[in-house]
Amino acid sequence: MTKKVVWITGASTGIGREIAKTFAKAGNIVVVSARRKSRLVSLVSEIKFAEREAVAFVCDVSSERSVMNTAKRIKEKFGTIDCLINNAGVTVFKSFLDTKIVDYDYVMDINLRGSFMCMKSVLPIMLKKNSGHIINILSVAANTIFENSSVYSASKSGLLSMSNSLRLELRGKNIKVTNIFPGAVETPIWDSKTRQKYKNRMLSPIDIANSALYTFNQPKKVLIEDIIIRPIKGDIV
Ligand SMILES: NC(=O)c1ccc[n+]([C@@H]2O[C@H](COP(=O)([O-])OP(=O)(O)OC[C@H]3O[C@@H](n4cnc5c(N)ncnc54)[C@H](OP(=O)(O)O)[C@@H]3O)[C@@H](O)[C@H]2O)c1
Numbered sequence: 001m002t003k004k005v006v007w008i009t010g011a012s013t014g015i016g017r018e019i020a021k022t023f024a025k026a027g028n029i030v031v032v033s034a035r036r037k038s039r040l041v042s043l044v045s046e047i048k049f050a051e052r053e054a055v056a057f058v059c060d061v062s063s064e065r066s067v068m069n070t071a072k073r074i075k076e077k078f079g080t081i082d083c084l085i086n087n088a089g090v091t092v093f094k095s096f097l098d099t100k101i102v103d104y105d106y107v108m109d110i111n112l113r114g115s116f117m118c119m120k121s122v123l124p125i126m127l128k129k130n131s132g133h134i135i136n137i138l139s140v141a142a143n144t145i146f147e148n149s150s151v152y153s154a155s156k157s158g159l160l161s162m163s164n165s166l167r168l169e170l171r172g173k174n175i176k177v178t179n180i181f182p183g184a185v186e187t188p189i190w191d192s193k194t195r196q197k198y199k200n201r202m203l204s205p206i207d208i209a210n211s212a213l214y215t216f217n218q219p220k221k222v223l224i225e226d227i228i229i230r231p232i233k234g235d236i237v
Pocket of ligand 1: 139
């Protein structure tokens with residue numbers, strides 16, 4: 001069987017890093033991207049040491065040029081992109097009143113506009129070969145209300161609506177769109193105090209990575225549309 005080419009954005013730490021290792025271990029060629037090159041280089045070394053395939057490209061998802069250029073480089077190197085995992089994301093935990101316009105732009109540019117551009121960059125390739133899979137890492141915040149998360153929630157529910165609409169447009173074209181909604185996962189997105197306090201209760205990045213791989217490995221005619229994964233004790237706030 002030919003190996004699948006899987007592009008994971010925001011793979012330098014946390015969930016994205018674990019998704020990369022899990023997909024590589026399963027025999028896929030992983031393309032890891034993020035802004036911090038040194039972290040990507042160490043991830044690629046780790047994957048190659050385990051005799052699996054990985055390539056790193058520095059890519060800032062808030063830059064149209066960077067996103068389009070990365071998709072082009074992947075296509076040039078491997079001839080295709082089978083799966084995009086839209087994972088790059090940031091948050092700002094502030095009350096609505098404290099949230100500045102610069103905070104809004106920062107979160108929206110990466111979580112919503114960045115994911116939009118990544119999807120746009122791979123779709124011509126997927127449409128041409130009449131197959132593909134886009135997996136969006138959303139959050140339970142897309143459809144659960146939390147205080148001090150207004151812009152983050154808006155970015156994730158915006159991406160949810162966008163993905164659901166795109167999924168309908170892609171029906172009949174053999175391109176799948178899956179949304180994964182994680183609850184709290186122990187990663188650097190949380191400040192050290194919160195991580196320390198809740199680390200025993202939070203999910204681990206591998207829990208999300210295993211779910212992403214499960215959706216990807218389904219038969220051609222099967223589309224898992226949504227997966228909600230929470231810690232057994234529920235949300236932390
Ligand atoms: N941890 C949780 O509790 C949780 C729960 C639900 C959903 N999520 C979602 O899961 C995803 C991954 O988050 P995480 O928890 O793993 O956090 P993380 O460890 O902070 O990882 C975030 C990743 O996004 C990348 N990133 C940030 N800005 C970027 C940009 N402009 N361009 C490209 N990459 C960028 C970061 O890499 P660089 O800084 O090197 O660019 C990093 O690799 C996010 O979408 C987050 O919203 C997390």
